[in-house]
Amino acid sequence: MxxxxxxxxxxxxxxxxxxxxxxxxxxxxxxxxxxxxxxxxxxxxxxxxxxxxxxxxxxxxxxxxxxxxxxxxxxxxxxxxxxxxxxxxRRVLRLEVGLSWSLIPRYQNTLLAWASSPEARCEFQLTNGTTLELLEKVYQRDIALALVLGGTDDLPEPLMAHRISSDEMVLLVAPDHPWAQLGGVALGQLEGMPILVPQRNSRLRLRLEQFLERYGIVPSRLVECGSLYGVKTAAAAGLGVGLSSRSFAEPEVSAGLLRALWVEDAGFTLGVHWISYPEASLDHATREQLGHLWRYLNPP
The missing domain is CATH 1.10.10.10 (Winged helix-like DNA-binding domain superfamily/Winged helix DNA-binding domain)
Structure with a gap:
């Protein structure tokens, strides 16, 4: 047929x-x-x-x-x-790079600065998404590389992950929240509390839900805010305790709009990973440009 x-x-x-x-x-x-x-x-x-x-x-x-x-x-x-x-x-190489929403404040300007440097001999495009969305895009070869938070669990072959740094999961509260003056809280203190969370396929949310289930902690409800931007807005309005990465909330924390609390339990640090296909499976131009970008992000 x-x-x-x-x-x-x-x-x-x-x-x-x-x-x-x-x-x-x-x-x-x-x-x-x-x-x-x-x-x-x-x-x-x-x-x-x-x-x-x-x-x-x-x-x-x-x-x-x-x-x-x-x-x-x-x-x-x-x-x-x-x-x-x-x-x-006869266009120059088009290099599309994915960046997790949670890593935008930390890496976006750095990536764009590299794209404007003489080393970047390519047409550069930056795309954002959740870790799971970007992993799928790399796997389908829609993008050449993804910088993601977490992302190494059940990574499909032959994709490779290289840890380049780490970031901490934190809880966000408004400056007038009862917890605002605390440096950190125990995970058990979330029992019966409303928690502001991003979309369902967020790596941060998945990790939090794993810990809540593991320790039998039941919040009053999980309030889905659509994105990490929504979480920050809702937390600043005093609507609950928000989940975020420390780097994503840093601009608002520095401005005094939010307080970031670390969680006094192990496992709330996630690796920041470079996800791509092995070098041998990339064409020469892409391999060369990714090499320049790697050295830019990881100076000696």
Missing amino acids: RLNPRYLVVFCVVAELRSLSRAAEVLNLSQPAVSKTLKALEDAVRQPLYQRTSQGIALTEAGKALLPYACAVNRSLAHALRFIEERRR
Whole structure:
């Protein structure tokens, strides 16, 4: 059976956006053309792949099973088109680096300073995300490198992790919070307290939940704030005790807007890791630029 790869590309975009109209805009197609393409794909599979709901497009079981393969085709075609375009235009190397949200205050300016230096003979792009999101991007070769907090648990082969520094998990409170004058607190003091946390796939949140479960500590609730920026805002407003890395909260702590408390239990320090493919699997230009960046971040 011959299958037009374009069918899978359209299906992937529709599934990700959960909307035929939005997918049509992204793909620069008419909505009837998108619907016709999906119908052709369903005819080929001989099963319905999606259904319309009040919240948008919902995939059937067959659609969910097909989606990873469709998105893999979409990524491969995107990479091929980018490769062809760069070769045709003889563009310089495009180096995309991922940086965990929690490490932005600590490393963003350093990375951008390197990108402006004579050593950076590339088109540099910085992208942010959670540790888990960035690991997936490196694995799929969407980015060449990720600087992440933690990230070595179950690292997929053949990715490699090099520890370049460490950062401490801290609790954030407003200056008028009862704990504000304490240097640190025991983990058990979180019993019955509301804790402000970032999104579910945050490495900081996952580590905190592991410790709470291990020691049987039950907070009154975990208040999901969407991101570490949301955690800082909510903690400064006195809405609870926030979870953060020390470096991420440093600007607000230095300005007196927040107090950072260290936790008097082992295990609240996470490594900052450089995640990439082994050098042998990288092309010469990428390997050379990553070498320059490594030496810039780790001077003798």
